[in-house]
Amino acid sequence: MKMKPTRDGYGEGLLELGRTNPDVVVLDADLAKSTRTEWFMKQYPERFFDMGIAEQDMLGTAAGLALGGKIPFVTTYGVFVAGRAWDQIRTTVAYAGLNVKIGGAHGGISVGPDGATHQALEEIALMRVLPGMTLIIPADAVEAKKATIAAAGINGPCYLRFAREATPVFTREEDPFVIGKANTLREGSDVTIIACGPILYEALLAGERLQEKGIEARVINMHTVKPLDEEAILKAASETGAIVTAEEHQIMGGLGGAVAEVLVKHKPVPVEMVGINDTFGESGTPEELAEKYGLRARDIMQAAERVLGRKK
Amino acid sequence: MQKTLSIEELKDICRDVRADIVRMTAEAGSGHPGGSLSSVELLVPLYFSVLNHRPSQPDWPERDRFILSKGHVGPVLYSVMARTGYFPVEELLTFRKMGSRLQGHPSMKALPGLESSSGSLGQGLSIANGLALAARLNGRSFRVYCLMGDGELQEGQVWEAAMTAAHYKLDNVCALVDYNNLQIDGKVEDVKNIAPLSAKWQSFNWHVIEIDGHDLSQVLKAYREAKSQKGKPTVIIAHTIKGKGVSFMENAAEWHGKAPNKAELERALQDIYGEEGPR
Ligand SMILES: Cc1ncc(C[n+]2csc(CCOP(=O)(O)OP(=O)(O)O)c2C)c(N)n1
Ligand SMILES: [Mg+2]
Numbered sequence: 001m002k003m004k005p006t007r008d009g010y011g012e013g014l015l016e017l018g019r020t021n022p023d024v025v026v027l028d029a030d031l032a033k034s035t036r037t038e039w040f041m042k043q044y045p046e047r048f049f050d051m052g053i054a055e056q057d058m059l060g061t062a063a064g065l066a067l068g069g070k071i072p073f074v075t076t077y078g079v080f081v082a083g084r085a086w087d088q089i090r091t092t093v094a095y096a097g098l099n100v101k102i103g104g105a106h107g108g109i110s111v112g113p114d115g116a117t118h119q120a121l122e123e124i125a126l127m128r129v130l131p132g133m134t135l136i137i138p139a140d141a142v143e144a145k146k147a148t149i150a151a152a153g154i155n156g157p158c159y160l161r162f163a164r165e166a167t168p169v170f171t172r173e174e175d176p177f178v179i180g181k182a183n184t185l186r187e188g189s190d191v192t193i194i195a196c197g198p199i200l201y202e203a204l205l206a207g208e209r210l211q212e213k214g215i216e217a218r219v220i221n222m223h224t225v226k227p228l229d230e231e232a233i234l235k236a237a238s239e240t241g242a243i244v245t246a247e248e249h250q251i252m253g254g255l256g257g258a259v260a261e262v263l264v265k266h267k268p269v270p271v272e273m274v275g276i277n278d279t280f281g282e283s284g285t286p287e288e289l290a291e292k293y294g295l296r297a298r299d300i301m302q303a304a305e306r307v308l309g310r311k312k
Numbered sequence: 313m314q315k316t317l318s319i320e321e322l323k324d325i326c327r328d329v330r331a332d333i334v335r336m337t338a339e340a341g342s343g344h345p346g347g348s349l350s351s352v353e354l355l356v357p358l359y360f361s362v363l364n365h366r367p368s369q370p371d372w373p374e375r376d377r378f379i380l381s382k383g384h385v386g387p388v389l390y391s392v393m394a395r396t397g398y399f400p401v402e403e404l405l406t407f408r409k410m411g412s413r414l415q416g417h418p419s420m421k422a423l424p425g426l427e428s429s430s431g432s433l434g435q436g437l438s439i440a441n442g443l444a445l446a447a448r449l450n451g452r453s454f455r456v457y458c459l460m461g462d463g464e465l466q467e468g469q470v471w472e473a474a475m476t477a478a479h480y481k482l483d484n485v486c487a488l489v490d491y492n493n494l495q496i497d498g499k500v501e502d503v504k505n506i507a508p509l510s511a512k513w514q515s516f517n518w519h520v521i522e523i524d525g526h527d528l529s530q531v532l533k534a535y536r537e538a539k540s541q542k543g544k545p546t547v548i549i550a551h552t553i554k555g556k557g558v559s560f561m562e563n564a565a566e567w568h569g570k571a572p573n574k575a576e577l578e579r580a581l582q583d584i585y586g587e588e589g590p591r
Contacts, residue, residue, distance in 0.1 A: 028497070030463060030466075030495050030496045030497050030503060031496060031497070032496075032497050033496065033497070034496075050497050050503050050504065051466075051504065052463065052466035052495070052500075052503050052504030053433050053434065053463050053464055053466040053467055053495065054466045054467055054468060054504070056468055057468060079432065080432060083432075084432065112342075113340060113341075113342045113343075113408040113409075113416045114342070114416040114417060114431070115408070115415040115416035115417050115419070115431070116415070116417075116419065116431075117383065117416075117417040117429070117430070117431025117432055118416070118417065118431060282410070282415065282419075283408045283409065283410065283412060283415045283416040284409070284410035284411075285410070288410045289410075292410070
């Protein structure tokens, strides 16, 4: 299995946009190497702005660039952009509906030894709550590139979440990517696993292991958390009667919460949620942390078995 | 109170702290040696000669406070804390490992003696001001020190805090700027220039002391001068070399956040101790 971090897909997507769309500009806050905007900077230096360690200033500057007709991609680690510059994103960008794209790198606990301060676990909640915000969490590097290019094609604010670690590349070039339209990766009729981001690979592994036990699990790639593909969720609820969500993020306010909001309104079925359970992370290797915080295929599988036990 | 150490003794401790920094990051396989090494001569005299503190009683209410604003340089702080007796020196090698009290970026809930949790740049000076105001309100005479990076000064909050400290005449606050002229993406002057720095702080109504941040006698003198200032906060602008003391890390942006491998560690220890090795 080829391994590649989703942040690489972002870097490649920006390069392609640099070539095809002269209005695309890129801003970073002293992290150009690790966010991969450095690739764009080297090709298109006149369309790249290093804002220094000044995330709030970066968002405001991007707002101005958008007002001037540019398509800015602002980029830094998720904690510093979604957290530090949240008010600027809310009031200056989202309230005005400005065409600013936000690349949040190093999402999730898999950031590893840097520890809790650098492990963004709240961006889904923080961005999902903003009216008009589009929120995309690509599952692998191939999808990350498509998502980056697609983000430039819509008008309005958009947050893209990327991860640091190299993770399996399991989607294909030819797979469709439409913002707001979930992809079904595996068919099944007993239970549905809905996930976003690189943890989807664990969800697929869980699907295989469940099959060995005679359980047919559907696996849905919910790459767009906002606008959420309610149709896919409700169809899965009707056809399989039980849902598991999986994300490398706080369960509260995250994908699990978003899916549950849809289900309680229209089709209440039992739900189990895999994710970070109301705690901060810590230093450790990505593997140790996934193990300790319950983000493995095994954890998703156990959640599926639990939810099946609750299914009427 | 602290016993008085000679400059020679402090120099020896600085060498040990440098060795700790490269050992810790090498053992962890990640971490930030560059900005840790540039701050050694600021923190060693602070912890060994200046701070009024009791390492065996980290919650002593009268203690002077040190706020590490540039949280990525945990290695230098952990090292001086261990070597002043906050915890065993052996524990340094657990840095960044699962279950360690020495988190990749400092967590005050994990380790007694840390006065704040940090890792998101630009926030420390505000915390220092709050502590200084609390000292005033509670009639306590402790001082508050805060270490920032030069790239970190690009954060707007630093200047909001600079205004606060001057407005409230917090002469019990002493800010330290590690002016190594490097951040991650390159030279500070190329990424986003912060100069003229002295004039900036002066215009914000601070008492400014500019020194060679690797000259221990200048550093000690600056701490004394800061302490005697009345009615104004003091900033010590310390001109330093990122990666100082390890030849191949000096003035090299790529050593901001990269760990030495085994061979590099050996070379680094040679640079630090010379042929004769540790004391
Ligand atoms: C708010 C915030 N933005 C970005 C970062 C990522 N980051 C960590 S260290 C660093 C560079 C710091 O440069 P400087 O302040 O000059 O520190 P030093 O040279 O002393 O290491 C950056 C951008 C961060 N930790 N916090
Ligand atoms: Mg610096």
